Amino acid sequence: GDSVTQMEGPVTLSEEAFLTINCTYTATGYPSLFWYVQYPGEGLQLLLKATKADDKGSNKGFEATYRKETTSFHLEKGSVQVSDSAVYFCALSGTSGTYKYIFGTGTRLKVLA
């Protein structure tokens, strides 16, 4: 079945470091791909999305490119801040005629001052 695999956390970085959180997927058809961020005690907020191959989603300095050839949607940010500390979820939707989300397990990011 369809699935999303994220790198395990926690990822611990110093402020201003470069961030990569890997996300790969297995899916039939052509899913839409999403990154959500969850701050402690809060719900999920959409960070960025891409709906077709080679699309690049970007928001708040974060970027991710939909790579069909490698079935990947890695999240990157050039310079992280302490305020970026959160859990990041990769998700896909829209395969096999379904709208339901398939989430990865989440990656916790800790940014140290």
Added chain:
Amino acid sequence: DAMVIQNPRYQVTQFGKPVTLSCSQTLNHNVMYWYQQKSSQAPKLLFHYYDKDFNNEADTPDNFQSRRPNTSFCFLDIRSPGLGDAAMYLCATSRDMKWNEQFFGPGTRLTVL
């Protein structure tokens, strides 16, 4: 601002005592979802409504029920909460069923004593 609202943010109940969680939306979206999220895990879809049509996930326990009296409101009823039902409950909406992004509320943290 259009949004998804969940009340209460924190709910404490006793083992076996029925509890209802509330979700409302000002987005006028057709689809409303309920997720259960346990600590350090991805959200797990319990069920959703597309307009008035209720769709239960196959592995959702019978102890969990839902009502959607109108477009704006959706309720999650837990008939006899057990200790294992302690979790964050997330409500989400989407405009329709076809590959649209989901908008999440802030969640209700349920504690079962």
